[in-house]
Amino acid sequence: MKHLLLAAIAAASLILPAIASEPAPISSPGEIAAAAPASDWIAIAPSDLLVMDLAPDAKGPSTRSGPRRVVIQLMPAPFSQGWIGNIRKLAAAHWWDGTSINRVQDNYVVQWGDATEKKALPEGLAAVPESRYVESRFASAGVHAGAGGTERLLSVPVKTDAYSGLAGFWSGWPVAGAKEGHDVWPVHCYGTVGVGRNMSPDTGSGAELYAVIGHAPRHLDRNIAVVGRVISGIEHLSSLPRGTEALGFYKADAERTLITSIRIANELPAAEQPEFEYLSTESDSFARYADARANRRDPFFIRPAGGADICNIPVPVRAVAK
Amino acid sequence: MKHLLLAAIAAASLILPAIASEPAPISSPGEIAAAAPASDWIAIAPSDLLVMDLAPDAKGPSTRSGPRRVVIQLMPAPFSQGWIGNIRKLAAAHWWDGTSINRVQDNYVVQWGDATEKKALPEGLAAVPESRYVESRFASAGVHAGAGGTERLLSVPVKTDAYSGLAGFWSGWPVAGAKEGHDVWPVHCYGTVGVGRNMSPDTGSGAELYAVIGHAPRHLDRNIAVVGRVISGIEHLSSLPRGTEALGFYKADAERTLITSIRIANELPAAEQPEFEYLSTESDSFARYADARANRRDPFFIRPAGGADICNIPVPVRAVAK
Numbered sequence: 001m002k003h004l005l006l007a008a009i010a011a012a013s014l015i016l017p018a019i020a021s022e023p024a025p026i027s028s029p030g031e032i033a034a035a036a037p038a039s040d041w042i043a044i045a046p047s048d049l050l051v052m053d054l055a056p057d058a059k060g061p062s063t064r065s066g067p068r069r070v071v072i073q074l075m076p077a078p079f080s081q082g083w084i085g086n087i088r089k090l091a092a093a094h095w096w097d098g099t100s101i102n103r104v105q106d107n108y109v110v111q112w113g114d115a116t117e118k119k120a121l122p123e124g125l126a127a128v129p130e131s132r133y134v135e136s137r138f139a140s141a142g143v144h145a146g147a148g149g150t151e152r153l154l155s156v157p158v159k160t161d162a163y164s165g166l167a168g169f170w171s172g173w174p175v176a177g178a179k180e181g182h183d184v185w186p187v188h189c190y191g192t193v194g195v196g197r198n199m200s201p202d203t204g205s206g207a208e209l210y211a212v213i214g215h216a217p218r219h220l221d222r223n224i225a226v227v228g229r230v231i232s233g234i235e236h237l238s239s240l241p242r243g244t245e246a247l248g249f250y251k252a253d254a255e256r257t258l259i260t261s262i263r264i265a266n267e268l269p270a271a272e273q274p275e276f277e278y279l280s281t282e283s284d285s286f287a288r289y290a291d292a293r294a295n296r297r298d299p300f301f302i303r304p305a306g307g308a309d310i311c312n313i314p315v316p317v318r319a320v321a322k
Numbered sequence: 323m324k325h326l327l328l329a330a331i332a333a334a335s336l337i338l339p340a341i342a343s344e345p346a347p348i349s350s351p352g353e354i355a356a357a358a359p360a361s362d363w364i365a366i367a368p369s370d371l372l373v374m375d376l377a378p379d380a381k382g383p384s385t386r387s388g389p390r391r392v393v394i395q396l397m398p399a400p401f402s403q404g405w406i407g408n409i410r411k412l413a414a415a416h417w418w419d420g421t422s423i424n425r426v427q428d429n430y431v432v433q434w435g436d437a438t439e440k441k442a443l444p445e446g447l448a449a450v451p452e453s454r455y456v457e458s459r460f461a462s463a464g465v466h467a468g469a470g471g472t473e474r475l476l477s478v479p480v481k482t483d484a485y486s487g488l489a490g491f492w493s494g495w496p497v498a499g500a501k502e503g504h505d506v507w508p509v510h511c512y513g514t515v516g517v518g519r520n521m522s523p524d525t526g527s528g529a530e531l532y533a534v535i536g537h538a539p540r541h542l543d544r545n546i547a548v549v550g551r552v553i554s555g556i557e558h559l560s561s562l563p564r565g566t567e568a569l570g571f572y573k574a575d576a577e578r579t580l581i582t583s584i585r586i587a588n589e590l591p592a593a594e595q596p597e598f599e600y601l602s603t604e605s606d607s608f609a610r611y612a613d614a615r616a617n618r619r620d621p622f623f624i625r626p627a628g629g630a631d632i633c634n635i636p637v638p639v640r641a642v643a644k
Binding site: 234 | 486541
């Protein structure tokens, strides 16, 4: 046996295959997700995927050379739709083509956009107010309604959240809410994609985006717009050299990574459109998966924690086998 | 103004300098730490620093070329001293020289040691029992004693922890404990260094180590030995190419990064010994810093969270100006 840390996989998009030759009990979170019936998996529409292609690593043959594709799933309504509408327009205008990754701050974020800050934006982008960081009308949005406040709206509520009255899952996404009332907002976990902005009351257009590559910066919740999450290829962002200027900005132009294109997936040729699905957070399989994340019963563990924070329960997402 | 995400620095080892030309109010966590009196900073003995040097990046001139030095602070007694004693012996024997980084799993860990698994260990390493993952004799260790259970032992207790009855800080380190009684254990945050192991009851010798490079894997607490934390140079680990085999192991020998040496710092020439200090977690400055992490008052923020998880309150550590 290899002398190694055997602890199971933490990344949302990786599922450990069950070992076929041993009828091992289904006990790890990954095994539970992999064993979920097909009906518990929900296809992600190509129209909700943003596909970012980075130029190949200029440093030559290595595991990091070759195509670098990052796939981002956009949040569903009612969350952040003003900014997401702008992102759709920017992608349709091919606005990001030729822009770059300008900032990589360790244990924090990778940020991209127009380094010159002079590129004209497409017309018709919305200026979204700060009030939309939170969906206060969530309960009346028609998706989930009923008495009981926020707690009734979320599946698999996480009892203990340091940043909110209640955290839990809704339609495949981690969210937090006030214990009383109907305020719900998306949360910052590893891989979360948000909108860079200037000082308040600016909320950003969506042209400048970032992805979280460190411990969940939950202090950003309700302070900045969350628009999606990286579901594939985050290693192409998280392994980039860190910038040496303040806040992880690159000093020299040559340090930046070129973005060759960003497209909504349904603009790509059909054969190239990525197909992903997520484990329904309203399914029994997900409830068992979340329980197993909080109470690890894989053979490696000797002592289950008895709890998990919401960002340590990544929603399983996988590529659809073609 | 640059159109960017201005949120303040998350990495423990980076402190934003106050802007000298503006008498801005001290409000951000970094400003509070930087303004702390010298007496609130505690020097870290070179004998408690592990210095790991990696071979230069073979891919040639880039921001990632040049020396790659990673500095790890070892945990103080009473925690994990059996494993740390082994680590001191391994370093004194220069055992890691010529070994390599063998595993980089995104949002999880970087792991290093002897890839051949055939290198003989020095004699006299201890086999430490699992019971030492937790210090159940903590209250009688003489450092802090008194009535009131664990809560009295920790400074700046974090009210809400998903993984334990109570989390807080002790002598510069984040720890968790049972609400009742005297069990205390170190926790896994970004940068935490732990000991790889085989299946229970093996606890690892300390020859195989890992550093956390993702969201806090708190489910590993009490399941594996925590021996320290990276206080400088973690970007040399976190930006390494991810391994493509299961659990992030590298496939080919050439993908591994060579470790040229690992030393306890006091074995280095005096001029080369790194000097660091940490902000006393028992100081008023730290209490205000932690409060500011939970209630961000920097001008960027419009809505303080009202809380923070323990791994989002990194203990400030800085190099001593020579």
